[in-house]
Amino acid sequence: GDSVTQTEGLVTLTKGLPVMLNCTYQTTYSPFLFWYVQHLNEAPKLLLKSSTDNKRTEHQGFYATLHKSSSSFHLQKSSVQLSDSALYFCALSERASGSWQLIFGSGTQLTVMP
Amino acid sequence: EAGVTQSPRYAVLQEGQAVSFWCDPISGHDTLYWYQQPRDQGPQLLVYFRDEAVIDNSQLPSDRFSAVRPKGTNSTLKIQSAKQGDTATYLCASSFGQINSGNTLYFGEGSRLIVV
Numbered sequence: 746g747d748s749v750t751q752t753e754g755l756v757t758l759t760k761g762l763p764v765m766l767n768c769t770y771q772t773t774y775s776p777f778l779f780w781y782v783q784h785l786n787e788a789p790k791l792l793l794k795s796s797t798d799n800k801r802t803e804h805q806g807f808y809a810t811l812h813k814s815s816s817s818f819h820l821q822k823s824s825v826q827l828s829d830s831a832l833y834f835c836a837l838s839e840r841a842s843g844s845w846q847l848i849f850g851s852g853t854q855l856t857v858m859p
Numbered sequence: 860e861a862g863v864t865q866s867p868r869y870a871v872l873q874e875g876q877a878v879s880f881w882c883d884p885i886s887g888h889d890t891l892y893w894y895q896q897p898r899d900q901g902p903q904l905l906v907y908f909r910d911e912a913v914i915d916n917s918q919l920p921s922d923r924f925s926a927v928r929p930k931g932t933n934s935t936l937k938i939q940s941a942k943q944g945d946t947a948t949y950l951c952a953s954s955f956g957q958i959n960s961g962n963t964l965y966f967g968e969g970s971r972l973i974v975v
Contacts, residue, residue, distance in 0.1 A: 754899075777961055788863070788966040789902070789950070796961060834901050844914045847959045847964055849901035
């Protein structure tokens, strides 16, 4: 079946440095990829989404490009802030049991230090 | 616009007890999802509805878990005879239309369950 892989469980950075959180996927359908961010004790919220190959999408200083050739949708930011500390999930819309569902990766905890 | 509302926010049970979680989706959203999120893991779909109909409940442990959405608005997820392995946050989410069109999934803050 379809799957989403996030290789880093925990990323710790100093404020002001760049970050890239990895996301790769496997699907037999045309992919629609999402990044969700979850701050402590809050609901997950949509950060980015894309289904267009090789087109960069941006929001709140974060950006990602869907590369169908490498099945990747890595999340990047050029300069992280303390407020970026959160859990980040990559997700893929998957067709299963005749309907569409959202499946999530295991998540990457980003901690930004002063 | 009000977001997705869930209650209770926290529940602590002994093994064998039952609990119900309630979800009020965003007004007008026809699709409602229940996810289970174990600590330090990604959300895993349990069941989802379009209006009052169950679309997929294949991941719901049917012997102890049940979910309903009788009028196509609010929903209740019930766990009977809880086990320690049920310890997780239960997230409700809603959307308008199917997610393969890129429609956004809006989550509630979750109901945190601890089974001791």
